[in-house]
Amino acid sequence: MVAAKLSEYNTYRKITKWLLLLLGLFPLENASLFYRFLPYIHLFLNLGTAFGMLGFVRAHITNILVVSKRLGLMVSFLTGSLKIVCMIIYHEDAMKLRSLDKHFNILINNPQFTNMAFDGVTAFRRLSWAVSLLVLLSGTVNVITPIILIIYQQSHHFQPVKYILPYLSIYPWNVEPNGYLYKFHFIFETVATYSLVAITSSIEPLFTLYVIQMIGQLREMSYVMEHLNESNDPESSVRDCINQYTNLVECRNMVQKIFGPIILWQIITNAVILCLGIFQLSQASLTIHIVLVPS
Template sequence: MDAIEGNHPRKQTTTNNALIVRYRVYSRRVRMMLHLGGVLQDRTHSATQSYIVGFLVIFMCLPQCVFLFNFTRHHVGNLLLIVKCFGQICTFFAPVLMSACFLKKRKKLIELHETLKDLFERELAQDPEVALANLYAFDRPYWMGFCFTGLTILFYVCPSMISIIRQIVHQTEPRRYRLPFMAEFPWTVHVDGGFLFYLHYLYHLIVAWYIVITINSVDGLFGFYAFQISSVLNAMTVKLINWRSRETFSEMLVTCIRMHGQLLQCSNMLEDIWQLIIVRLLLVNSMLICALIFEASQIIRFQFTDISSTEVFGFVFYISLKLLQTFMYALYGNFITSASEQFCEGIYFSEWPDSNLDRHVRANVIVTMMQKPITIRALKMTSVNVTMFSNIVNTAMSYFFLLQSVNEDT
């Protein structure tokens, strides 16, 4: 029995070290994705370099939205095709909006990153187990989102690529190639190959790269900051519960109140940077889920025998991606609000009235307890929590039934 108890601290240290390594990998992965997606903002990159790369993302993705809109104008009578084009336009516009928001809020983003890094590293050094308790709840959804996005784009790109390779190998004449995504260019692009076609194909591959990397990096960064905010709040709550002496508690409480003020400022900066991105998520994902369900219902109703397995998997992964993306934001926001509530409860149920605090600190403690829990809101309209996820799903189903009734009337 003594041997087992003696090995327990060693096992605990090993577990903590494994969590720290996992956190460092998580942090480096988010940073690498931001760099590859062209939206990394930090002091190691000059403002000029950041703006050049950021505008490159906008310059590459925004024209595809225009080409898709132009394609839609030429197929106004086909409701199913319009719905499909709308979904793609919303997807291609996401990196444009994300890059623009990060460029506009560059200084605030750098300040948010440095402040949260200092606060979290301090708690990580003191108690790694508490600071990293919720690591897997943030790391795993981020990795799943990347896989779903990558697989969805592959189901768009691979069929056209396989078709081109097959026609070249079998020397098919006449050759008829197609691009991965729908588009109507202001100029003529011959589908039988040639330099101009392959140039446009390369353009679509670059746009697909930014869709996968940029969208996932920005979503992952929101989760990374939410993890740091909620983890620091949880660590402070544990300190309030496990205080030792009255003198130590008084000093610790003053530090926690000051750190809570910093976290409140960080959450406000997080909300300010991501508010337009979250609004786009609220408006677009409900309509995209509706559009995908409608598209699937129409194909099953009229073309079930012609649908390929690639299209089936494409639908499944795309709908799963939109649901997962919405749930991730809702979950991240819910973690922050829940940790904030627990922190205020930790102060309330502690022995702070009997501690050696001056009247100014006591006033700050009372003000902190009276404040509403930290909540991430989108343009002050809706809170980012699990309720938001259910609202988006309900809205999507309402849009679907409306779209279905309109289609039956026409």
């Protein structure tokens, strides 16, 4: 049982680390110039795609139903951009937070605290992976839909063939159908899609990992304080707990600094997206009612 939980945690941690490395957001000492530049590439991809969708929104601003569908996706890419910006700005804090990981590794290798530290990890892991899977599926659907549409048109000899981008983006410059610029934008938005998937599948789990690791330390301190009478040096144990708690408060402040703006932004935008979703459902219900109940 313990071995299974340890394996789950290590897998969860490794996948999160690999994705962060792919984004250039995992805090490394003496990182190469390319690695330090990597987050800006992903930032450009997300902002560029959001900019294209903004053009679509501006062009169809009078059609609320169409605009509401694009706004949700545009907000997703802006959220991804915000996450990258926060990780870039607070890179030094993220570097310091690696101490949580080191202490937690020591904790889980101590048989006395292993079960205690892993309590609740499975629920966090499943929730994070469910979100990642949904984002991956959603992004893949957006990417393959234009491809399927183009293949369908060509197989049925439709003329002219309508070439659309994954997010129906409209740019200030002319994008000729099936031209080099169209292909460039298609690849650009495809890469941006999976960049967003990587961002969502790494930064949210990173926050979860920090929380799990801090909870583990709190449980450790609680256990030590409850069993002071079993300690050979109670004063030293209390002193260690105080120092550990002080460090934990500093870590909490750093986590709040990094993820606070992201959480606040998501609270606001999720409310907006939820309203847009309800509006779309209401319009769909209205359409069905009109079709089924003719006047």
